[in-house]
Amino acid sequence: MRTLIVAVHPDNASLLCPALAPAFRLRVCHTLPAVREALQAGDADGVVCGLHFDDGRLFSLLEALGAGEDSRRLPVLCVNAGATPLSAATRNSITISTGKLGARGFFDLGDARVEHGQARACAMLRDMVHGLLGAR
Numbered sequence: 001m002r003t004l005i006v007a008v009h010p011d012n013a014s015l016l017c018p019a020l021a022p023a024f025r026l027r028v029c030h031t032l033p034a035v036r037e038a039l040q041a042g043d044a045d046g047v048v049c050g051l052h053f054d055d056g057r058l059f060s061l062l063e064a065l066g067a068g069e070d071s072r073r074l075p076v077l078c079v080n081a082g083a084t085p086l087s088a089a090t091r092n093s094i095t096i097s098t099g100k101l102g103a104r105g106f107f108d109l110g111d112a113r114v115e116h117g118q119a120r121a122c123a124m125l126r127d128m129v130h131g132l133l134g135a136r
Helices: 010-020 032-040 058-067 088-100 109-116 118-134
Strands: 003-007 025-029 046-050 077-078 105-109
Touching: 003 010, 003 032, 010 025, 010 046, 010 109, 010 118, 025 032, 025 077, 032 046, 046 058, 046 105, 058 077, 058 088, 077 088, 077 109, 077 118, 105 109, 105 118, 109 118
Parallel strands: 003 025, 003 046, 046 077, 077 105
Antiparallel strands: none
16 A cells, blocks of 8 residues: 555545545645654655645645655645645646646546545545546
C-alpha cells in the first residue's frame, strides 16, 4: 500500500481522508512543521494538500517541497477538500498557480461531489492520485 502525506486543515480532514483511506496509508498533517517531520520518515510516495492547509500555507508547502532534494521528486496533488465547489475562474487560477510551484494536478472534491455524488467523487480522486503515483 502506498503512503501519502495528507496536508489538510483539521476542519476538512473528515471530508478528505475517508476518500483516500481505503486505497492509501495516510500520514495526516495539519501544519507545515508536521509535514516536514513526516517527510523525514522517507516513506512517502506522494503528497495531497488541501487548499486551506495550515490556514493558507499551501504555497509555502509547495515551495518547501520544491526546495528539498528528496521531496522534489514526490508528486503533489492540490485538492479543494471543502464541501463547497469553487468557481471556474478560481479553480483555473489555483490550477495555474499551484502548477507553477510544482503541483502535478488540482482536484475540486467539492465540485465532484455536487456533479457526481460522494462515492463517484471519492473514486475519481483516488484514480487521480493513483495516476500521479504511477507517473513517478
